[in-house]
Structures are given as C-alpha cells and as structure tokens.
Amino acid sequence: MPSSFRGLILLALLAFMLAACSAPEAPRFNAANMTGVEYGKDLRMQDADGKERTLADFRGKVVMIFFGFTQCPDVCPTALSRAVAVRGMLGEDAKKMQMVFITVDPERDTPEVLRAYMLAFDPDFVALHAPLARTAEIAKSFNVFYQKVPTGDSYTMDHTATSFVFDPTGRLRLAVPHNMPPELIAADIKTLLATTR
Amino acid sequence: MHRFVTATVLSLAMSLPAWAQVSIDDPWVRATVPQQRATGAFMQIRSAVDARLVEARSPAAAVVEIHEMKMENDVMKMRAVPALDLPAGQTVELKPGGYHVMLIDLKAQVKEGDVVPLTLVVEGKDGKREEIALDAPARPLNQPMQHQHGKPHKMH
Numbered sequence: 001m002p003s004s005f006r007g008l009i010l011l012a013l014l015a016f017m018l019a020a021c022s023a024p025e026a027p028r029f030n031a032a033n034m035t036g037v038e039y040g041k042d043l044r045m046q047d048a049d050g051k052e053r054t055l056a057d058f059r060g061k062v063v064m065i066f067f068g069f070t071q072c073p074d075v076c077p078t079a080l081s082r083a084v085a086v087r088g089m090l091g092e093d094a095k096k097m098q099m100v101f102i103t104v105d106p107e108r109d110t111p112e113v114l115r116a117y118m119l120a121f122d123p124d125f126v127a128l129h130a131p132l133a134r135t136a137e138i139a140k141s142f143n144v145f146y147q148k149v150p151t152g153d154s155y156t157m158d159h160t161a162t163s164f165v166f167d168p169t170g171r172l173r174l175a176v177p178h179n180m181p182p183e184l185i186a187a188d189i190k191t192l193l194a195t196t197r
Numbered sequence: 198m199h200r201f202v203t204a205t206v207l208s209l210a211m212s213l214p215a216w217a218q219v220s221i222d223d224p225w226v227r228a229t230v231p232q233q234r235a236t237g238a239f240m241q242i243r244s245a246v247d248a249r250l251v252e253a254r255s256p257a258a259a260v261v262e263i264h265e266m267k268m269e270n271d272v273m274k275m276r277a278v279p280a281l282d283l284p285a286g287q288t289v290e291l292k293p294g295g296y297h298v299m300l301i302d303l304k305a306q307v308k309e310g311d312v313v314p315l316t317l318v319v320e321g322k323d324g325k326r327e328e329i330a331l332d333a334p335a336r337p338l339n340q341p342m343q344h345q346h347g348k349p350h351k352m353h
C-alpha cells in the first residue's frame with residue numbers, strides 16, 4: 001500500500017475521532033433518524049378550508065405527517081389517536097406539535113369529510129388534500145407508497161403507515177413506524193424541541 | 198372495562214346441533230363522521246368446536262366483508278378473506294391491527310353510542326351453518342389503541 005494512501009486513512013481516522021469528541025453528543029431517538037434526508041421539499045396542498053399550506057406555515061413547531069384515508073377502519077384512526085395521546089403527553093409543549101394528515105384518497109376524502117374527521121380527533125389537526133396527480137407527486141416525494149385495491153364494488157387503499165416528523169426549522173428528522181407507542185414518540189419530540197435551534 | 202355479551206344463536210336448521218356453541222365477546226364498531234362510507238367492527242369470537250367464520254351481514258351497510266389487515270414494510274394492506282378459522286376453544290380476536298368485519302357503503306353515519314346489528318355466519322366442519330345475531334355498540338372514532346387481552350391468533 002502506498003504510504004501516501006495510508007497517511008490519508010490515518011488522517012481521516014484522526015478527523016473522525018476529533019469530530020466525535022468535539023461535537024456535542026448527537027441526540028438519540030426512538031424513531032428512525034432521517035436527518036439529512038430531504039422528503040417533501042415541495043409540499044404544497046390545500047387544507048379542509050381551502051387554504052394553501054406548506055411546511056413553512058408550521059415553523060417553530062414539530063410537524064408530524066401521516067398519509068392515510070378516512071374510509072380506513074384501522075391504522076389511520078389508530079395513528080391519529082396516537083397523535084392525540086402524544087399531544088397529551090407533551091403537556092405545555094403540545095402547542096409546539098402540529099399533526100398533519102395527508103389523504104391518499106382525495107376522490108372520497110372531500111374537504112367536508114376531512115374537516116369532520118380531524119374534528120373527531122383534535123381540532124388542531126390539519127388535513128391536506130390535492131388532486132390525484134399532485135397527491136401522487138407528493139407521496140413520491142416522501143417515498144410513500146399507496147395504491148387502490150378493489151374490494152366488492154368499492155375499493156380500499158394500501159398505504160405506507162409511517163409518520164414523518166419535521167423539526168421546528170422544517171427539516172425532516174424522523175420516520176416513526178406505525179406500531180411505536182406514543183410515549184416513545186413524545187420523548188423524541190421533546191428531544192427535538194430541546195435540541196433544535 | 199370488560200363487557201361480556203352473549204350472542205343470540207339462531208340456528209338455520211330446526212335441530213340445533215350440540216356443537217352450536219359460539220360466543221362473542223366485546224363487540225364494537227368504530228363510529229364515523231358524516232359522509233364516511235366505511236368502517237370496521239371488532240370483537241372476540243370463541244367457538245367450542247373447530248369452525249370458520251364464513252360470512253357477516255349488517256342492515257347498516259350494503260356490503261360486509263371479513264378483512265385481514267397486514268403490515269408489510271410498514272405498508273398497511275387490507276384484504277377480504279374468504280373465511281376466518283375459529284379453532285376449538287380458542288379466542289379469535291378481531292381487533293385493530295388484525296382482522297375486522299368491514300362495513301362498506303354505510304347507509305347512515307354511525308354515531309357514538311349507536312348500536313349496529315350484525316349477523317355472523319359460522320360453518321362447522323360438517324358444513325352446517327349457524328347464524329349468530331349480535332349488537333355492536335359504536336365507540337368513538339378516536340378510540341385509542343387497545344391493550345391486548347389474550348394472545349394474538351394466527352390463521353393457517
């Protein structure tokens with residue numbers, strides 16, 4: 001091995017060790033750390049009142065985004081109920097958490113349905129919708145999968161059940177699996193609120 | 198709170214077979230908002246002998262299916278299944294994250310506290326069918342995740 005190359009490796013190692021020592025300990029999370037991944041950069045959709053929304057509207061808050069549909073009997077209400085529980089655990093910091101529900105079924109999830117659905121959980125929750133093509137683009141920008149599956153004369157939706165968490169500066173930070181309990185999510189959100197500046 | 202509901206058993210055949218022992222525990226339906234056309238019903242089913250849940254009906258919905266929910270790589274997939282095995286003496290749970298009775302094309306909003314009538318059709322090994330009528334109260338849409346009672350059951 002040429003000595004210059006060995007020197008390079010040594011130097012890199014030294015730099016790594018220095019960085020590891022001098023940097024304040026990186027926050028640890030229960031959910032998957034997505035820091036550095038750029039999902040949903042171009043998120044622009046209408047809320048149930050017809051107002052255009054982007055992530056910038058929620059600066060200063062931790063934003064948790066979930067993709068779903070209201071005809072869903074199971075994971076979607078469970079994810080939203082969990083978000084209600086998380087807010088409850090945050091106490092005073094609840095006002096620094098914004099839950100956002102993005103419908104993957106805009107044909108059936110009209111603004112009226114979405115508004116009523118959010119109210120059934122928490123009047124502070126925001127539901128976003130867009131025409132089909134735009135919905136597909138946005139889901140793709142989150143690496144979210146969904147598809148219509150016919151059942152009887154109707155259809156249901158397969159969809160990613162991960163919740164995505166953005167820090168108060170609007171950076172994607174966490175991917176929360178569907179089965180993570182609310183106390184672990186609340187702890188992560190507290191960490192984000194304490195460490196983001 | 199743990200409620201026990203004994204189901205009324207209406208036998209199709211005149212002579213009620215000795216094995217006709219199916220009990221339904223804690224049935225509930227998730228309430229809906231206006232214009233929401235579908236929801237799920239949950240319960241625990243226990244059959245004294247090997248049997249299968251082959252059909253469900255309700256006057257509250259045009260279409261009623263038995264559904265299985267599965268997670269694959271954190272993608273939620275929900276599918277109709279032709280039948281749900283009810284092994285003898287075992288409690289089979291229909292609960293969020295597993296099986297449910299799917300009510301599609303609801304005729305009206307299901308409000309919290311409403312009672313949704315359901316009919317389950319259970320088939321024994323001999324092919325004989327019995328119908329079980331039950332009333333499932335509607336719990337709020339935001340009914341939180343439930344604590345597991347009993348072991349999760351896998352169908353084969």
Ligand SMILES: [Cu+2]
Binds near residue numbers: 264299
């Ligand atoms: Cu279903």
